[in-house]
Amino acid sequence: MTPQLALPWALGLLAVLPAILWLHRRRQPARRILVPSLGPWRIFDQVPSPSRRQFAGGWLLIAHLLAGLGLAVGASGLRLTRPGGPLAIILDASLSMGAAGRWDEAREAVNRLAAGREGPISLIILDERPRVLVRRSAEAGALDAATRDLPAPSGPETSGAPDLAGALSQAASLVADGDIVVVSDGALDLPALGATGSEVARISLLRIGAAADNWGIIAVRLSRFDGTPQLFVKMAGRAASAERRRLRITADGRLLTDVLLPLPAAGEHQILLPLVGAETVSRLTVSLAGQDALPADDVWVLDAPMAGRPVQLVGASARLTRMLAGWPDLRVLPTGPGRMFAAENLALSIIAGGAPLGPWPSGPILFIGGEGATDTAQPLVWRGDLPPWLPHPGLPGLWVRSQALAGAEAPMSLATAGDRSVASLRVRDGRRIVTLALDPDAPELSVSRSWPRLLRWSIDLAMSGHQEALGQPSDAFKADDARARETDLHRLGRGWTETAPATSRITWPAPWRLAAALALGALLADGLLRGRRPARRAGAVPPTTAGP
Amino acid sequence: MSAIDKAGSATNDDEGPLLEEATLRRLERLSLSVRSVSDAVGGRPGIRRVPAADFIDHRPYSPGDDRRHIDWHAAARHDGILVKVGRVPQAADVHLLIDRSPSVSAWPAKWRQLRRVAAALGWMALSGGDRLAAHAFPALDPRREGWSQAVGAGQARRWLAWLSTLRGAPSRRTLLSPAIRDLQSRSGPGGLLVILTDAWLDEDIDRVLAVRQGRWNLLLCTVLDRSEWDPEWSGPVMLQDSESGLTMELDLNPADQTAYRQQLLRRYEQIAALARSRGHIHVLISSDTPLETALVPYLQLQAALRR
Numbered sequence: 001m002t003p004q005l006a007l008p009w010a011l012g013l014l015a016v017l018p019a020i021l022w023l024h025r026r027r028q029p030a031r032r033i034l035v036p037s038l039g040p041w042r043i044f045d046q047v048p049s050p051s052r053r054q055f056a057g058g059w060l061l062i063a064h065l066l067a068g069l070g071l072a073v074g075a076s077g078l079r080l081t082r083p084g085g086p087l088a089i090i091l092d093a094s095l096s097m098g099a100a101g102r103w104d105e106a107r108e109a110v111n112r113l114a115a116g117r118e119g120p121i122s123l124i125i126l127d128e129r130p131r132v133l134v135r136r137s138a139e140a141g142a143l144d145a146a147t148r149d150l151p152a153p154s155g156p157e158t159s160g161a162p163d164l165a166g167a168l169s170q171a172a173s174l175v176a177d178g179d180i181v182v183v184s185d186g187a188l189d190l191p192a193l194g195a196t197g198s199e200v201a202r203i204s205l206l207r208i209g210a211a212a213d214n215w216g217i218i219a220v221r222l223s224r225f226d227g228t229p230q231l232f233v234k235m236a237g238r239a240a241s242a243e244r245r246r247l248r249i250t251a252d253g254r255l256l257t258d259v260l261l262p263l264p265a266a267g268e269h270q271i272l273l274p275l276v277g278a279e280t281v282s283r284l285t286v287s288l289a290g291q292d293a294l295p296a297d298d299v300w301v302l303d304a305p306m307a308g309r310p311v312q313l314v315g316a317s318a319r320l321t322r323m324l325a326g327w328p329d330l331r332v333l334p335t336g337p338g339r340m341f342a343a344e345n346l347a348l349s350i351i352a353g354g355a356p357l358g359p360w361p362s363g364p365i366l367f368i369g370g371e372g373a374t375d376t377a378q379p380l381v382w383r384g385d386l387p388p389w390l391p392h393p394g395l396p397g398l399w400v401r402s403q404a405l406a407g408a409e410a411p412m413s414l415a416t417a418g419d420r421s422v423a424s425l426r427v428r429d430g431r432r433i434v435t436l437a438l439d440p441d442a443p444e445l446s447v448s449r450s451w452p453r454l455l456r457w458s459i460d461l462a463m464s465g466h467q468e469a470l471g472q473p474s475d476a477f478k479a480d481d482a483r484a485r486e487t488d489l490h491r492l493g494r495g496w497t498e499t500a501p502a503t504s505r506i507t508w509p510a511p512w513r514l515a516a517a518l519a520l521g522a523l524l525a526d527g528l529l530r531g532r533r534p535a536r537r538a539g540a541v542p543p544t545t546a547g548p
Numbered sequence: 549m550s551a552i553d554k555a556g557s558a559t560n561d562d563e564g565p566l567l568e569e570a571t572l573r574r575l576e577r578l579s580l581s582v583r584s585v586s587d588a589v590g591g592r593p594g595i596r597r598v599p600a601a602d603f604i605d606h607r608p609y610s611p612g613d614d615r616r617h618i619d620w621h622a623a624a625r626h627d628g629i630l631v632k633v634g635r636v637p638q639a640a641d642v643h644l645l646i647d648r649s650p651s652v653s654a655w656p657a658k659w660r661q662l663r664r665v666a667a668a669l670g671w672m673a674l675s676g677g678d679r680l681a682a683h684a685f686p687a688l689d690p691r692r693e694g695w696s697q698a699v700g701a702g703q704a705r706r707w708l709a710w711l712s713t714l715r716g717a718p719s720r721r722t723l724l725s726p727a728i729r730d731l732q733s734r735s736g737p738g739g740l741l742v743i744l745t746d747a748w749l750d751e752d753i754d755r756v757l758a759v760r761q762g763r764w765n766l767l768l769c770t771v772l773d774r775s776e777w778d779p780e781w782s783g784p785v786m787l788q789d790s791e792s793g794l795t796m797e798l799d800l801n802p803a804d805q806t807a808y809r810q811q812l813l814r815r816y817e818q819i820a821a822l823a824r825s826r827g828h829i830h831v832l833i834s835s836d837t838p839l840e841t842a843l844v845p846y847l848q849l850q851a852a853l854r855r
Binding site for chain 1: 651652655746786789811
């Protein structure tokens with residue numbers, strides 16, 4: 001806070017302080033009592049007590065001096081102005097903030113920050129989808145009203161990692177020339193954002209809460225892998241010692257499996273479980289049994305985990321369309337040749353009959369067919385050196401009629417028919433593009449039981465991540481660890497400049513009130529002291545103020 | 549006495565005469581009780597039987613006796629010559645030691661009361677025909693300041709005038725026993741020694757009371773100021789000794805004042821008990837007590853006076 005004086009000349013009233021000192025010095029001789037002998041008073045000297053030795057006049061002098069100081073400062077119109085400029089407060093609403101007391105503490109910190117600031121204040125809620133709660137408000141109670149009914153973060157609603165970069169971006173757009181304070185329990189790493197030096201200088205952290213032991217589920221994925229739905233569960237946490245806790249998985253209220261997990265004292269633990277028939281489950285609940293500091297992160301709920309992933313089908317025949325529509329986890333959206341949907345919400349684009357004329361969709365693509373199919377069918381032969389992370393599809397006895405591959409990039413050939421590659425994989429712009437260079441409507445395939453399996457294997461391959469160098473099935477899920485929710489109640493953020501909330505709520509100019517209170521107290525104390533001291537009778541005491 | 553009123557020398561500078569006329573008249577009827585007398589002729593009846601006109605007994609004539617004292621009538625009735633014998637009037641020695649240290653003189657009421665007691669005792673001595681000597685201590689110039697020995701009521705006016713002009717003397721230490729020893733060495737074999745003080749001395753009171761027994765009577769008059777007994781202040785104070793200048797900081801409350809009074813009372817009781825054990829008389833006089841209503845009855849009670 002910056003002090004400002006409305007009437008600086010009024011500081012001349014500080015001259016009252018020496019006057020007070022002089023008056024007190026004048027009072028002192030009156031308290032010197034001349035006695036004939038100190039003899040009878042020595043009884044008090046033999047049993048000294050602090051109260052008897054204490055000079056009470058000192059406290060009165062201090063009170064008078066403080067009152068005089070308060071009067072002078074108050075008359076000068078001292079105002080302690082709060083720091084000015086816009087302020088954006090980013091309130092961390094990640095799941096770890098739901099631990100006992102942290103949310104209330106964070107809301108109080110937000111209100112204190114607002115009370116100690118002069119200027120417009122913005123409030124942004126930080127979770128996996130940051131949102132602006134208060135855009136710019138200079139009203140004192142705006143933030144209090146906005147945060148009063150804000151619910152504490154709880155399990156299913158907070159299923160992803162907080163998007164700090166997004167929140168900071170929004171804050172920077174709201175307060176271009178102001179400060180940004182992140183109110184968080186500190187589990188956010190600022191350097192990871194790649195902010196520039198000037199941006200980092202504006203950003204500070206107001207840390208909330210204390211470390212507590214907790215284990216929680218930070219990520220759950222249900223994906224088809226190797227032809228089977230597999231549930232990947234990842235847990236993280238810290239406890240006083242290693243412990244064993246049960247992981248329960250229920251599907252639509254029915255217990256599917258119950259696994260006893262050996263959790264280490266600190267770190268992460270992950271598990272991959274095959275869940276046959278998960279395509280038809282409408283709600284999958286994963287829960288970690290036992291009690292800890294944050295119960296909300298012990299449960300993860302997946303609604304319709306494998307149902308209705310949208311897949312657009314471009315230029316496919318009726319027979320191929322019917323076959324694809326038979327899979328329950330796919331919601332097939334057929335279109336005509338050359339017509340494609342916007343790809344943002346699509347899980348996969350299946351393009352039959354060659355590459356599209358326009359720009360390619362942004363998501364994974366499965367090309368089926370091409371140009372110039374051979375007249376005769378040939379056996380499909382898988383490469384002998386398939387990468388270890390790629391599950392071997394098997395599929396013996398499949399005869400196909402090969403066609404020319406679409407696209408110009410050099411693909412990774414997976415299978416051949418004759419001298420042509422009929423199955424290939426390539427990565428473009430971070431998504432997988434799988435090509436089946438064969439005629440999907442060939443008569444051999446209509447009677448083959450391996451053809452649907454090859455088609456399904458190709459679809460799962462296209463939709464199952466893009467880290468080709470990974471070697472384990474569970475590693476495919478690690479690609480999404482950045483989306484894991486934050487539940488560690490121990491972890492401290494790195495790279496922050498920490499700040500402290502304003503602690504004083506004094507409304508200025510308080511010196512007047514302070515001075516009045518002090519002066520009143522001093523007068524009362526003086527009155528009490530005078531009340532204890534009876535007035536001297538005239539003539540009874542010699543002019544030297546002599547006593548016994 | 550009219551002599552005092554006329555002379556006006558018996559008046560204090562600002563508070564009137566030390567002794568009022570009524571008080572003087574009453575004191576004339578009193579005399580101090582003195583254990584032994586001196587050889588000097590005075591108004592007090594002597595103990596020795598000598599030939600005298602107002603005889604109280606006879607004894608056989610011995611050569612050298614004044615023939616005027618031969619009782620011829622008795623000689624006619626007896627075989628031998630008898631001489632009339634009686635008591636020769638003699639004078640007692642009364643010595644006053646007056647404390648004028650700052651612990652007394654800085655308190656006007658106390659200082660005046662002490663001099664009033666001295667005036668009364670001196671007046672009684674002179675009226676009774678005793679020899680009066682007075683010494684003030686601490687003495688600035690003993691040869692010039694003291695009251696030289698005098699006898700007779702005619703000296704009363706000068707005595708009161710001397711007392712009226714007596715002033716306090718600055719002193720850092722008040723020692724009484726050297727003054728007593730000096731007095732006893734310069735005086736006769738005995739008499740009445742009256743010490744007028746507030747008993748705040750820089751020596752043990754036991755040394756003061758260790759006056760040689762025998763022919764000496766000691767009357768210790770301790771004068772106490774009213775404010776000394778009842779302090780009128782409380783709270784945080786800095787007490788300063790009137791003589792040594794030493795200070796002491798205290799925060800007095802009513803309980804402390806009670807403890808102080810008890811300590812003061814205990815001290816005077818000890819002095820009185822010590823005086824009694826030595827065969828002396830101790831009188832405690834407050835500054836606001838009327839002399840004729842407090843001193844005289846108290847002295848009578850202590851057998852220091854006789855009518």
